[in-house]
Amino acid sequence: MARRSLAPLALAVAATVVALALCFHPASAQSAWLDEFRTDGEVRSDFDASGKQVASLVLDENSGAGFNSTEKYLFGEFSVEMKLVPGNSAGTVTSFYLTSGEGDEHDEIDMEFMGNSSGAPTVLNTNVWASGDGKKEHQFYLWFDPSADFHKYTIIWNAKNIIFRVDDVTVRAFRRYADLPYPDARPMAVHATLWDGSYWATEKGKVPIDWAAAPFVVSYRGYTANACVARGGGGRTSCPAGRNEWMDRELDDTDRLTVAWARRNCLQYNYCEDGWRFPDGFPGECSRE
Template sequence: MEVEFKMFLLCLMTLLKLAISANFSELFQPNWAPDHIVSEGDILKLKLDNISGCGFASRSKYIFGRVDVQIKLVEGDSAGTVTAFYMSSEGPNHDELDFEFLGNVSGEPYLVQTNIYVNGTGYREQRHTLWFDPTTDFHSYSLLWSHGCIMFLIDRVPIRIFANKEEDGIPYPKTQAMGIYISVWNADDWVTQGGRVKTNWSHAPFVSAFQSFEVDACEISQESDEILPKSDGVARKCSKGVEHWWDKPAMNSLNMHLSHQLKWVRAKHLVYDYCKDTLRFNEMPRECSG
C-alpha cells in the first residue's frame, strides 16, 4: 500500500508540473457576455457590473482527468459576487463539480465553496477559508477526477476528497462527460452573510483574473459523444481499452503526506460541512457515514 501511495504522489506531482497547456482560444470560448471578457496578454479578466456578469466554457467535454487554472479573485469589497470554476454535464440529471468563491465585505476572508452533483442531486457543500489572500496574487485551483475519487486541490494541497462508494449504493459521477466553465456573476440574494449584505455597485466593475489553463483529461467529441483517439493535441485524449493515469488504483486514495495536508485543512479552514449539518438533514446523506 505504501508503494502505491508513493506512486500516487509521484504521479500527481508530475501531472501538476507537466500537464499539457494550450492557448485559451483552443480550449475555450465565451458563452456569456463576451464584451465583459478582456484579454491582457496571457491573462483573462472577467468583469461583473450592474448590467451583466460573464463567462466562458470549454469547446470539448471530458470524462475523467485533471483541470487546473490560476485565479486572482476580486479585490476589496466583493460582497454579493461569485467567481465560479466548475465542470458540469447537461440536463436535469446532470453531474457537476464546483469551486465557487464567495464574495466578502472588505477585510473579511474569502469563502471557497465546493459542491458535487450526481444525477442532478447536489446539497454536498463544504466551505473553507484560505491560508492566503486570494486577491493579491494568482493561485492554482485543480479538479482531479478519477474512477476512484474526486479531489479539490488549492496550490497542490487537497481540501476535499469525495471517494467512489458505489459498492455501498452511493452514486458516483462516471458516465456523463462534463464541460469546463468559468464565470463571474451576482448572487447577492444568498452569497454574503446569507444575502444580508448586498452588492455595492459603486465598486463595479468587479474583476477576477485567470491564467495558465491546463487540461489533462479524456476528451469526448461534442458531435458524436465518442471518445476521440489518443493524440498529442490540445488536451490529452484517450481511447477505449487503454489504461491512463486516472484508471490506476494509486489514484483512488491519498498518500500519508496528502492525508496530513487534508487533515490540516479540515482542522484549520473548514467552516461548513454538509455532513455535520444535522439541522438541515433529518437523515444524513449515506456518503457521510464512515
C-alpha cells in the same frame, strides 16, 4: 547613396521590433488557451510579461461574464490560476467548475469563491452533483488573500474519487461508493463565471453587492486540462497517452495530512454536520468518510 543606405537600417529596425515582440510574448501562440473556450459577457484577454494568456471576467450591473470549453471530458485533471476580485467583493461569486448541463439529472463538480466585505476571509465552496443529487458542500476559509496574487486551483476527477486542491495542497476528496450516486457517465465541459450571487454568497445573503464599486474583475491564467475528451455518444473517449497519472490518483499519506489540516483549520461548513438540512438522516457517504 542616402536612399540605398536606408534599406539595411530599415531591416535592422524591423528585426529589432520582432525581437522585442518575442521578448514580451515569448509563448503567446502556445499559451492562447482561451481559444479552447466560448465566451459570454465581457471577457478581456491579454498576455502577461511571462507570455501567459490572462482572461479577465467583468461583472457590472448589466451583466456577468464567463467562458466554457468547446470540448467535453470524461475524467481528467483540470487546473487554473486565478486572481480574485480585490477589495469589497461582497455578493459576487467566482467559479471554476465542470458540468454536464442544466438538466435535472445533471452532474457537476464545483469550486466557487464567495465574495466578502473588505478584510473578511474568502470562502471556497466545493460541491459535487451526481444525477441531479447535490447538497454535498464543504466550505473552506482560504488561508491567504486570493485577490493579492494568482493562486492555483485544481480538480482531479477519476472513477475512484474527486480531489480538490489549492496551490497543490489537497483540501478535500469525495470518494466513489458503488451503491451511491457518482458522476461517472456524463461528459462535462469546463466553465468559469463571475456573477451576482447577492441572495446567498456573503453571510447567507445578508451583504449584497455594492454596485458603486463596479466593475468587478477576476483574472484567470495558466489553464491546463490533462483529460479524456468525449468523442460522440456511447461513452467513447480519447485519452492523452503517457499523461494519465491522474487516472488512478487517490489520496496518499501527504494528502491525508493536508485534508486533516484543512478540516481542523479552514473548514467552516460540512454538509455531513447539518442536521437541519437533513432531518431524515445524512447522505450515505457521511457515515463512511
